[in-house]
Amino acid sequence: MELFRSTILVCGGTGCSSSGSMKLYERFEELLASNGLDKEVKLVRTGCFGLCAAGPVVIIYPEGAFYSHVKLEDIDEIVSEHLIKGRVVTRLLYKDEAKSQELKPLDEINFYQKQKRVVLRNCGVIDPENIDEYIAFDGYKALAKVLTEMTREQVQQEILASGLRGRGGAGFPTGLKWKFAMGSTGKKYVCCNADEGDPGAFMDRSVLEGDPHAVLEAMAIAGYCIGSDEGYIYVRAEYPIAVKRLEIAIAQAREYGLLGEHIFGTDFNFDIHIRLGAGAFVCGEETALMNSIEGKRGEPRPRPPFPAVKGLFQKPSILNNVETYANIAQIILKGADWFKSMGTEKSTGTKIFALGGKINNSGLVEIPMGTTLREIIYDIGGGCPNGKAFKAVQTGGPSGGCLPASMLDTPIDYDNLIAAGSMMGSGGMIVMDEDNCMVDIARFFLDFTVDESCGKCTPCRVGTRRMLDILNRICDGKGEDGDIERLEDLAQSIKASALCGLGQTAPNPVLSTIKQFRNEYEAHIYEKRCPAGVCKNLMRYVIDPEKCKGCTLCARNCPVGCISGTVKQPHTIDQSKCIKCGTCMEKCKFGAISKK
Amino acid sequence: MKSIADLEKIRQATLSKVNLRRESEGTRIVVGMATCGIAAGARPVMNAFVDEVAKRNLMDVTVAQTGCIGMCRYEPIVEILAPGKEKVTYVHVKPEMVPRIVNDHVVNGNPVVEYTISNAE
Structure with missing residues (x-):
């Protein structure tokens, strides 16, 4: 050896x-x-x-x-x-x-001190391309336990008792989902949603890249529980490393007989296939994802019937997120009570967040549910860079909302975030500081959903586009009285009538920014002013004649030649020509130029 | 693979390879591996410790290296730090001495006084 x-x-x-x-x-x-x-x-x-x-x-x-x-x-x-x-x-x-x-x-190390790495326990510890190392850290032990010691019902009850909720964002109890699929007989499928599409979220990618066997093992356990012998992992083609490691992991598991027929000498058979997604956001929605696996257009189907009754290839199916699966083996090995000992009463266990934006330690953090936003952003994330003031944190990606500084002490769990007007989502957490314009942020996310709308239902296809038009107008300085109300109106109708989760949640970033930062919208509309100085059409650079020494440095550096004046006399900027590049302000040695 | 016993076999076989990566609270065997230590033969000593620890399957013992401890004339120097006990420093360690140090000291808690620095001085 x-x-x-x-x-x-x-x-x-x-x-x-x-x-x-x-x-x-x-x-x-x-x-x-x-x-x-x-x-x-x-x-x-x-x-x-x-x-x-x-x-x-x-x-x-x-x-x-x-x-x-x-x-x-x-x-x-x-x-x-x-x-x-x-x-x-x-x-x-x-x-x-x-x-x-x-x-x-x-x-x-501060970054790790407040974390509790359950899902990420093997990430950064084992070689993900070597099944032996996964086994050394108790890998496939849970599958062995389930197949030899537990009945299907016991598995389902253990998962239900743990209180594990779907980590993809909606937070549906996993044990319940499995129960619905257990009832029916015949061919069934176990699916894994690895179509991580939220801007800024990358926890599923990291789990697949760092610990792919954890997902395979959990899918096999799910297969045993619901009575299925076939699984599909739907993963984005943009994740080449994750795909490669999954392929290696599946091949190794087959070679060891941990996937295939008569696993551990029992009558249980299970195999897993990979399907690559082309990166459409809507394919993260369960019914659209199943359509896509079948080779059809990635469009959602009306529900009911729910996937537990008619899912993939019209057969009863379950679909869980990568992070949800990565919890399963540990719950089986350590028990539901151990899992419940972490987190809050209604949201048990841990959650991974992808910390990004204006934050010092961007990266992946796993914390017990119930940790406050302040602990994540300041103690783990190290606060905003360059001493800038924290303004808001966006959770839940294009389906979520923004939480202002006043909500920093909110303990994070599914219900608290929804009550605060945002949502857990898959766990993207984008931090914004005083330099971010909240109207512009809402516009960014809406622009994303307008692009990603599949176009099947009218509220989402047309409604979100109209909302974006209004936001564009506000940012261009052409906002009108009543725009805020029109946005709210449209948002409510879209939420009530869109076919799938994408449309139903698309207005959330707008609604939450209106709720938390209404004053910024009003400044844009009524005062034609962008308080953060982001919206170019609403700001101008001005030279303070008192401070200007007439050194001509700004005029010489202006790319469009819009600054005029004679030497040693105060200069002026021609607003009609200015492209708001900010060069003059950077170059001025006397601090005479400011953004307004 | 046909049984849980097979799985356990792989687990045991791999465990010793990945054991270094676990945060352990057990005994640390620290070998001085600066230029002076290496010149005096610290590398075979280090490897002897690694072998011995692995042979006995001591899971909470780690073998680590360190730089120059400052007493180059006593190299190779090995320090053994057991939780809650005073540090014991062995000097002029040779690979032949390793099994006895591991057996008497690491496993049974009785430092081999004749190899220690107090004896050398």
Whole structure:
């Protein structure tokens, strides 16, 4: 058996891969070989560690040294100093550690301290392309337990008792969903929704990239529970690393007999196929997703009949999200009571959020339900960069809403977020600071849903387009009295009449920003002013004649030549020609130019 | 794979390879691996510890390396840190000494006094 004194973990998630972690991996490989260390030091490419802002990330055990922002030229130093001489390269340590000059265990770094990694437990720890490592961390033990010790009903009851709710956003109790599909007989399907489409959300991708077997195992458990022998994973083609690792994982599981016929010598058969989605947002909706798997247009079907009765290929089916599945094996192994011990009464367990936008530590965080927004944004996320003031956080993507600073102490769970006018969604969390215009944000999300509407039903196809027209007008400075009411009116009708979740939730970003930031809408409409200075048609650059020294620097740098004046005399900007690029303000050495 | 026993076999076989990555609270065996230590033969000592720990399947023991401890003339130096106990420093360690250190000290909690620094001085 090969034994290693040290292990190098190189993050192979999408975030770190795109900042060059694969090259680091190759360089380590070269140097380990040339220094004769390849028999002593194990090199592993793992899934996402979560702290994407610090990427590419390399962790070396047993010391647990957390190296961040590692560059190709740093590898030589890490090998010669850390691996050969045993001296940790302090200069490259993550800033939390570098400050104290000593190594802290990973879970004491601020970013990880308040987290509870249940779903992400294996991400960044195991090699996702090696089934043995998953098994070493109790992988496929839950499947074995279910097949040999539990009845179908016991499995369903355990999941129901755990209180696990769908992590895709709607929060439907998973155990109940499985129960509905258990009743009928004949061919059934188990589907996995990996069509992660919310802008800014990437937790499903990270789970698939870092721990693909967790999803396969859970789908097999679900198959046993509802009485199905076939599963489909619907994953976006934009996730090439996730797809590749899933393919490897399925092949390895088949080779080991963990997928296929007579699993663990029982009568249970189960196999899984992958279907690639072309990236349409609506295909994250369950019935549209099933249409797409069948090879039809990705359009939603009217419900009822619900998928539990007539789903994929018109057979009873269940569809769960990647993150939901990633909880299953642990619930089976550790029990419903363990799972309920985390989180709040009605929202048990943990939730992963993809932290992005104006935040210092962008990345993936997993927290117990009931953690407050303030803890996530300040204690884990490190607050807004450059000392800017926090303004709002957007949760739930294009279906969710914005929560202002006054709601920072809201404990996060499904019900609280809905009461606050937003929703859990799949877990995208976009932080906005004082420089973000809330009308513009609403317009951004609506623009997204207008693009992604499949066009099948009129409220969504036409209604959202009309709302976008109004928002565009407001941002262009042509807003009229009554626009806010018109938006609210349209929003209510769309919510009430759209066919699927996409349309029913599309107006949410607009409604929540009107509710929380009505004053910004009013400033745009009545004062023709954008308080954050984002909407270009509503702002102008002006030169303060008192402060202007007439140095001509601004006039010389203006790309459209709209600044005029004589030397040593105050200059002026011709507003009709100005393109609002902001160059003059950047160049002025006297602070004489301001945005209004 | 036909049974749970097969699964357990794979688990056990792989566990020792991934064990380094678990945050453990058990005993740490720290080997000085700076230039001085390596020159004095720390690498075979380190590997001997790794082998011995693996052979005995000691799951909560980690073997780690460190830089120069500052007493180069005593290299190879090995420190053993057990939770709640005082640090014990072994000097001029040779691979042949490793099984006894692991057996007496790490497993049974009795430091091998004759190999320690207090004895050398």
